[in-house]
Amino acid sequence: MSMPSMGVRRVWRREAMLIIAWLAISLMTGLLVGRVLVCVLAGVSIYLAMQLIYAYQLHRWLISDRIEPSDGIGVWQEIYTELYRLKQRNRKRKKRLKSIVHEFQASTAALPDGAVVLDSQGRIVWFNSAAAALLALRSPQDMGQRIANLIRHPTFSTYLSQATDSGELEMPSPVNEADTILMRLIPYGNNQRLLIARDISEQKRLEHTRRDFVANASHELRTPLTVLRGYLEMMEEETADSEALAGWKAPIHEMGEQSRRMNRIIESLLKLARVEAEGLQQRQxxxxxxxxxxxxxxxxxxxxxxxxxxxxxxxxxxxxxxxxxxxxxxxxxxxxxxxxxxxxxxxxxxxxxxxxxxxxxxxxxxxxxxxxxxxxxxxxxxxxxxxxxxxxxxxxxxxxxxxxxxxxxxxxxxxxxxxxxxxxxxxxxxxxxxxxxxxxxx
CATH class of the missing domain: 3.30.565.10 (Histidine kinase-like ATPase, C-terminal domain)
Known part of the structure; x- marks a missing residue:
């Protein structure tokens, strides 16, 4: 048998003996005064009144912030002691959890990406300062608000309605429509979700600059390449009909093949640039x-x-x-x-x-x-x-x-x-x- 079980039995055995002793005293008093029933009922009433007083003190102590418990007699002293230990453990656990939450908030606040914690109904539980700047959120006014009511964009509403991990979403910034925000929704916990927002405007601008450079460079190369191909084709015809130039036939043919391949590359680059630039604007x-x-x-x-x-x-x-x-x-x-x-x-x-x-x-x-x-x-x-x-x-x-x-x-x-x-x-x-x-x- 474990030590806690033995201790509990000892306490309640002592409490039972205390009750028996109290009833015995009440009975002896009743025999002395000739009113046994009255004295026994009075003794039981006094005992119940004491239990109610201790229960009242216990209730007040549990709802108060006071650490030290009240004094008790018998089993009540043991109950106060065990609850005091439990309350101490809960306070330490709460303090540790509070420290973890503070560290989490401090670490996410330092991130350049916006982080928004959403509950199962899509309401905002918490967000960091980067999210406030990227998504135009305000604290504490927007706490508890549905994020779909604050970020009104059709693609975002559709993206938010998906229950599982639905990849990434690019959308115009709620702060400046010229900028682009990359959204990522991550489910976790009890139907909660973490929304990560990242500003990719600079990346998009760099991609646009790169596409323009490739398109412009390809366009500029096409004209001189056309001239070279024309001369190479003329030289191929000359070497094909002249035995004196037979030694130049192979290298000129190879140069012609490479010029044609370069022309195909340039045409493909221009085609790719047009596809990227047109996007969804082309007629369907x-x-x-x-x-x-x-x-x-x-x-x-x-x-x-x-x-x-x-x-x-x-x-x-x-x-x-x-x-x-x-x-x-x-x-x-x-x-x-x-x-x-x-x-x-x-x-x-x-x-x-x-x-x-x-x-x-x-x-x-x-x-x-x-x-x-x-x-x-x-x-x-x-x-x-x-x-x-x-x-x-x-x-x-x-x-x-x-x-x-x-x-x-x-x-x-x-x-x-x-x-x-x-x-x-x-x-x-x-x-x-x-x-x-x-x-x-x-």
């Missing part, structure tokens, strides 16, 4: 995707490189998209060109266009060399190459998948890549159901 319309894919596949079959491959097509008739024809054509043509370029001769390429419950999908599968999983997250970066040692002439510009990524973003789509080294690759574009038109079975 109904696009007959099956007809577009059929035309692109026929072009590939007629081309010299495409004639070496077996290209099969599976298209869902009548399934169109609402979007931008030029951008969708860039998506499909880049993926088809990559499949032709990196699939060995006599390889197989399968093109598919279909719909499911989530929306519409376009995929290009091949049985080429495949891609190692370590490269997949970076394939859509500009100029990223799986094999850095590969000859430049054997590959593309390194910008095709970057163009695909940006065009899909404009259509609320996403690119999924599934590849196994030695077996082949499948590039799948997924479009949301709200962009699908005239869906019907083939």
């Amino acid at each position: 319309e109904r696009v007959d995707v099956p007809a577009m894919i059929t035309s692109l596949v026929e072009d590939i079959r007629r081309a010299a490189a495409g004639a070496e491959h077996a290209v099969s097509v599976d298209l869902e008739a009548g399934l169109s998209l609402y979007g931008r024809a030029s951008e969708l054509e860039s998506v499909f043509s880049n993926l088809l060109s990559n499949a032709v370029r990196y699939t060995p001769a006599e390889g197989e390429i399968h093109v598919r266009w279909w719909s499911d419950d989530a929306g519409a999908c376009f995929s290009v599968s091949d049985n080429g060399p495949g891609i190692d999983a370590t490269h997949l997250p970076r394939l859509t970066e500009r100029f990223y190459r799986v094999d850095p040692g590969r000859k430049a002439s054997s590959g593309g510009t390194g910008l095709g998948l970057a163009i695909v990524k940006h065009c899909l973003e404009h259509h609320e789509g996403e690119l999924a890549i599934d590849s196994t080294p030695g077996e082949g690759s499948t590039f799948t574009c997924r479009f949301p159901s709200q962009r699908c038109l005239n869906r019907r079975a083939a």
